Amino acid sequence: MNLILLGPPNAGKGTQAKKLYADFQIPQISTGDILRKAVKDGTPLGKVAGPLMAAGQYVPDDVVIGIVEERLKESDVAQGFVLDGFPRTPGQADALDRMLERLGKQLNAVVSLEVPHSTLVERGSGRRVCPNDGAVYHVTQSPPKRAGLCDKCSTELVQRPDDTPEVIEKRLQKYDAETSPLKDFYAKKGLLKSVDGVGSPEGIYEEIKKAAGRSA
Numbered sequence: 001m002n003l004i005l006l007g008p009p010n011a012g013k014g015t016q017a018k019k020l021y022a023d024f025q026i027p028q029i030s031t032g033d034i035l036r037k038a039v040k041d042g043t044p045l046g047k048v049a050g051p052l053m054a055a056g057q058y059v060p061d062d063v064v065i066g067i068v069e070e071r072l073k074e075s076d077v078a079q080g081f082v083l084d085g086f087p088r089t090p091g092q093a094d095a096l097d098r099m100l101e102r103l104g105k106q107l108n109a110v111v112s113l114e115v116p117h118s119t120l121v122e123r124g125s126g127r128r129v130c131p132n133d134g135a136v137y138h139v140t141q142s143p144p145k146r147a148g149l150c151d152k153c154s155t156e157l158v159q160r161p162d163d164t165p166e167v168i169e170k171r172l173q174k175y176d177a178e179t180s181p182l183k184d185f186y187a188k189k190g191l192l193k194s195v196d197g198v199g200s201p202e203g204i205y206e207e208i209k210k211a212a213g214r215s216a
């Protein structure tokens, strides 16, 4: 099963991709996660990406296209993959078409998670992450047992620089202007499935499986 999870920042793409991996062992390819790791490790890629990410801007197309192409050549994606956060621009979507053709792979579905802006801002600005083990919390919806501290390793939780309300607004504007048009692009190919992204993660997951033709 080769899927794209399309949706604005904080729509829940990462959560749903992890559920798909747990059930079907199809790896999540998250360009955001790959870039965040590069920033943390201080690699040349991280040095280019870090300031752009912190400002809510996109990393240049050629950079992310290269990352995804390398990742899609790895053996663990032979049975499928879930793209999370890529493609984000028409240029990336065209490049993905070409690289899938070269690799002899086809998309099964593009699932678009639909969530209102106000919910996205609320979700993002309340998010706190553990800089040590990556655990994710929300100040009201899934708070840690001790305020501000990771349940697993007691490290002080932080807010990602791109989770401030101002940067979230900028990221949403960018999504509407540059990424939302991809819905039309995939609708014309007959691949687009829209799923309501508000509700329990389990209920949304069932809808995603139905959309991907994999419900029990």
Ligand code: AMP
Residues within 6 Å of the ligand: 009, 010, 031, 032, 033, 035, 052, 053, 054, 056, 057, 058, 059, 060, 061, 064, 084, 085, 086, 087, 088, 092, 162, 171
């Ligand atoms: P995400 O975790 O997917 O929301 O991505 C976090 C940030 O990484 C984005 O706001 C962008 O700055 C950058 N990024 C991730 N994926 C892409 C992409 N496909 N194209 C351009 N920038 C990206």
